[in-house]
Amino acid sequence: MGHQPENVLTKLADQIDWQEEIYKDLHSHPELGMQEERTSTVIQRELAELGLSPQVVGKTGVVAVIENGDGPTIMARADVDALPVTERTGLEYASENDGVMHACGHDMHVACLLGAVRLMTEHKDAWSGTYVALFQPSEENAKGARAMIDDGLVTKVPHPEVVVGQHVMPKPAGQVFTSSGPMLSMADSLKITVHGRGSHGSMPHLSIDPVVLASSIVLRLQTVVSREVEPGAFAVLTVGALSAGDQANVIPDRAELRLNLRTYDEEVRNRVVASIERIVRGECEAAGSPEEPEFEYYDQFPLTDNDSTTTHRVTQALQDGFETGTVQEGSPATASEDFSEIPEAFGVPYTYWFFGGADATTYEQAEQNGSIQEDIPANHSPYFYPVIHPTLETGTKAQVIAALGYLGK
Structure with a gap:
């Protein structure tokens, strides 16, 4: 296991105001996928x-890219787009x-990764190797990772041995889930x-009514998961528009x-689909x-499937670096990401974790009252936002600790 992160993280308090300012600025100026011109400029300026x-x-x-002598290379990714x-x-x-709104917390991801970059840059005595920080556009429509790959990402940065990512979720702030x-x-x-x-409404006998046809399809589709997917296997099929x-x-x-279809298993x-x-x-x-009917597939996201060896190593580093009880066993979420396309382009393993962004006291009260769905806005809600502290500190620490798990002296 690598270098313990205490010496690096002692300086976090000195820069947290800077990170908070960046976060608020990004939250105030959200941009949609592949339109993040201002966001990109802010990131470039700070770097x-x-x-x-x-x-x-x-x-x-x-x-x-931060090069710091011999050692492994680790890549950390944050997404930057809004909704x-x-x-x-x-x-x-x-x-x-x-x-337009940062309703998914990507502004928090950017602020955390920039904070980690600053700590890694200013404390090179604590680690050796190469740290690659990647700020990805257009995650929400599954175009950003592919855009970077198609633009030659694999040839433009050192080849990482592992890629890590994280996402803020409506869980208690200060906690990490792997x-x-x-x-x-x-x-x-x-x-x-x-x-x-088509026909006049007064002459239905001359028509073949596509409204009735579409309605029949909607009703029949409700049986796919309940009657054609094995009990215990996961699938969600939603007709979101007609x-x-x-x-x-x-x-x-x-x-x-x-x-919209969500699954964890290719089979x-x-x-x-069939x-x-x-x-x-x-x-x-x-x-x-x-x-014949026409089928057009779009906004397709790959499975995020954490490598067990990588996850174990990062989890151990997080448990060593955070206070006891901070790092907990997570469970799969039914949301989707294009994050995994990046490590797959390099042919390397990855791990991806969650960290909480909800006020811990409010969350505990909602949990006791059985009102989490009502009282804790989820990602993509117009009411969603992470509490800045300790969310910002936790996400920054997690990135640094994961990196030092590989690069620490």
Whole structure:
């Protein structure tokens, strides 16, 4: 096990005001995926002021390399994009960009990683090797990791031996959650277009009604998980949107459904996908649809599947570096990420952990009252925001401790 982090982390208090200022600035100026121009500029500026030479990779992504003699190379990743959500937190530093909000905590991720970079840069006596900080755009629509890879990421930075990442969650602030195996689910979004024959609302006998057809499909899809997925296996299938026509007295000629699928297992995913397509085609045939249905898959996220050896090593370092009881056994979340595409592009193992961002007292009271869903806003809610302290300190410490678990002298 590597160098104990106490000497490095003693200086965290000296820079926490700087990190808080960055966090509030980013929260006030959120930007959507692949549009993070200002965010990217702020990150580059702060890295340059630390004496580093940041590179732009993937339009708005940023990477910085700290070389410090012989030793392994570790890469740490933070995502930077916001969401098309109107903020309703009432914070003094709330979003100034209408309809855009850091509703998932990526601003906190950036502030934590920048803080870790500063500590690693200013305490090179405590470690040896190479530390690569990667700030990834456009996680929310699964485009950012691929954009960086397509822009030559693998050839532009030293090859890491391991990649680490983290995410703030609606759990008690100050706590860290790690787990081997599946940590975040695979996700597939699917647009299905089914075809009918349009007619006047007074002459339904001349139509093939795609609204009825789409409704039948929705009802049949409810049986896929309950009747075709083995009990105990995980799958969530959601019909999130159904649209057809725009007039009360007109039967349209097509309908569109939008589905979302979450799974932890590739075999389960493939079976559900096959079931979806079978049901859609079958209902279209039964309705006499004049054209074949169309399937368009998009916003596809890979499985985040933590390597057991890497997770054990990082967990041990976190347990050694934090106070007893801080690091706990986590459980898989049904959210999805494109993080794993980066270590997979390098062909190296990875681990990804959660850290809490909810006020601990409020969370405890909500837990006692059985009102967590009502009282603790989740990621993507217009009311979501992490309490700055101790969330900022915990996320920064976690990044530093994980790095020193590999690089510490």
